[in-house]
Amino acid sequence: MTGRARRAAAAALTLVATAPMLSACFEEPSAHEAVRDFLVGWQTGDYTMAARRTDGDAQKVRQSLEDAKVHLDAASFRFALKGIRRTGEQAQADFAAEVDLGENNPLWEYDGRLPLHLVDGEWKVRWSPGVLHPELREGQRFAVKVEPEDRYPIEAQDRDPLQELANLHVASVIPARLNDPEKVCEQLSKVTGFPKDRLLSRIMSAVPNMQVPLITFGRTRFAQLRPELEAIEGIQFSIREQPVAPASPKQIVGTVTAVTPEIELLLGGPQRAGDTFGRDGLQKAYQEYLTGSTETSVVTVDLKTLETAAELAKWRPGRTAAPVRTTLDRRVQQAADSALATGARGMLVAVQGSTGEVRAVSSTREYHQETDVLAGKFPAGTTFSIMAVEGLLKAQVDLKQKIACPADRTVGGSRFRQVGPPAGSEPTLRGNFASACVTALASLARLVGPAELSAGAEKFGIGAPWTLPLKSFSGSMQPLNNDAATARAIAGQNVSVSPLSMALVAGAVSSGTWRPPVLVIDPKTPDLSAEAEQPSKPVPPVTLDEKTVTTLRSLMRTGVTSGSARAAAAPGDPVHGITAAVSREGKQLSWFVGWQGDVAVAVLVEGSDPGAGAAVAGRFFQNLRAGV
Structure with a gap:
């Protein structure tokens, strides 16, 4: 039912109550009966009844009442009698009018008056255009102007x-x-x-x-x-x-x-x-x-x-x-678009690490900027190891500790395979982190408990109830009820994230504080579509442990200087980041999660090369510096 139809129906329902109320006031034949019949007839569209209560030509009165509705394009009229004053054979009724003009307009409200006199012993409304509105004159009609x-x-x-x-x-x-x-x-x-x-x-x-x-x-x-x-x-x-x-x-x-x-x-x-x-x-x-x-x-x-x-x-x-003012930056957006225009198939999102403001959202035609970049659900892969570091530090794990990176490893009954060449027979934990070694990182499940992993994910916004005026996904983690599930979490196999949520993770490490994303600056309060949900309350930022942040910055710098993210290196401020190789729906995908300066990015591109995402990130940082 349209808005116009609903309002017309409401008026009709109101009339059921209005007409008896008008009748209850008139217990004896008087000017009240003429006023009642005229207003009720006008309100309900019974123009014949209304015309009978006037001294004008019945056909002319009926036509005038009908024309008033047409010329106002009115959905309905409603009237409320305010009072009647009588002086001998003359009387005047005052009424309040409400005209529903439809088109999502408010009600037009005005005060009108009905002059009455006795004609052959019967009260009649003295007809003139002024009966319809006090300022309507002979030779005039209503009209509605819209701009x-x-x-x-x-x-x-x-x-x-x-x-x-x-x-x-x-x-x-x-x-x-x-x-x-x-x-x-x-x-x-x-x-x-x-x-x-x-x-x-x-x-x-x-x-x-x-x-x-x-x-x-x-x-x-x-x-x-x-x-x-x-x-x-x-x-x-x-x-x-x-x-x-x-x-x-x-x-x-x-x-x-x-x-x-x-x-x-x-x-x-x-x-x-x-x-x-x-x-x-x-x-x-x-x-x-x-x-x-x-x-x-x-x-x-x-x-x-x-x-x-x-x-x-x-x-x-x-x-x-x-206007709606966003956080998007044309310069950053152009750098992102150019980085993906060299043949890669995938997506890139950039945020300002110190604010969480989204600066660019880019994708090739195979992916959608809203449903994939902001709201897509992809395996986190070994990028989730970022969120496991605090638990490792609490367990007093030495980053120089040597942990093998075999091609295969079984943890808690689950088998893990390293994509690409192993990092070495006895690499350090730092080296495994930088090289995104799945088998080595999965083995840490015996050192980090489910509670620590869940707490780490929560600090980095995974599953946080933030919302944007568009569809978005903050991430989710499956229950960690055994060693195998914990190992899969460290390897990011049972953790789903969006590129946006991972860009915010990178921004948290770069700034020391995780912040929810911001896409629109003005208006402050979204005017959201029916599909979107309003948060019950703002999601606060989370200040990260200083030791954790310092360690992560060091590890993620190693990822670019000597790890699998070397292709992300670019002139200017040092680039920090790590990579991960994941698979979804039969497609091999490569992550890069990192930052340069105050620009944090998440890149996810198709391909079997674990460093493909880092290569796109490197082009992005170079483009940004060159002003491409």
Whole structure:
């Protein structure tokens, strides 16, 4: 049921209570009976009953009441009697009117009055246009003027728009120039699929000599329908620029389309021509914020000049539209896109380590920036060893301790295999960490208990209830109820993470504090789509143990200087990071998790080379330094 239908139904239900209440006040024949019948007849659409209680021509009164509803495009009228004053054979009833103009507008409320006099011993409403509204005069009619706001853009953190202006095509009419409005709407409905009655109501309620936008088309659809549209007499076309063509990251920014009949049905209410709809991404999540509201005026129109005679009411319901400012950085985004443009298939997300603000989200066409980069569920692999270090330190494990890195190892009945050449027969724990040796790291399950691993994951935000205005995933860990499960956790085989959650892990090590992600700076309070969930309370940052952070920074630097992440090395500040090789749905994937300066990244790309992710990260850091 649309918003208009719901409000009309509510008015009808209210009438059930209103009419008896009006009747209860009138226990004897008097002016009250005439007032009651007139207002109840007007409210319910029984214009014949209302007309009988006036001294005017019955047909003219009925037509005037019907025209008032049409010219206001009103969903309903409701009235409340405020009082009646009688002086001899004259009387006046004062009433409060509420008119539901639909289109998501608030109620138009005004005070009216009904002059009455005795005609052959019967009270009659003295008919004139002023009965409908005190300021309506003979030779005038109601009309509704609407001024929709343009759509505002999604912005980067420096307020640079993240979309380009694109042309939308608007089909309009000037009502006074139409010989047969109903025929025009019938033809337009047949071509476009928009309901004929909605198109006609917009024309009939408009100021006759003003241009009335009816339907907006995107470039492709307009080109398809143009010959049929141009064949409809009285239709005019204009171009309206709107910020609808998304820049990178396109799937995060989201696409925008002109409202179609299907979208109008989806939105549950009539939309005005010129309205645009965010199909996905932030454009969808912040649809109401970006489009704001339509300024609406109720006016009277002179039927001779067709000009506005007076303004009776004016309002802009809701909130003024405004841009949505994100944390995205065009320079960082370009560096990420360029890093993935060299043939790698995968994704990269960059955050500012000291704030958790998302700076770039990039992916090749095989992956989706929202559902994979922000919300994907991938095995953590040996990148989870970052979160196990604190437990190892508490167990007083010496990083110089020698632990073999065989090609195969069984722990607690679970078999682990090292992808790529072993790091050596007797490498140190530091070397195994830097080389992402699965078999060596899995063997640490006997030294680190499930409670320590779970606590470490929690400190790094795995499973934290943070939310973004888009779908996202903070990670999850399966229950650790035996040595095999604990070993699989250290090896990251029963821990699921998103690239975003791992970029935040890298940012936590670089800054010393884990922080939840931030994607939108303004508005502070999201205007979320129905699919998203509001957090019950903000997720606080977590300050990490100083010894743990110092150790991790050293280990992750070794990963780049002499470990499997050597390909990530780049000029400028030292690069820190580690790699991991994982498999999902039959695809071999390579992780890199690390940072340079205050930019923390997670890269996940396809390929059997464990260092493939590090190579993409290296190109990213080089691009960022070069300003690519």
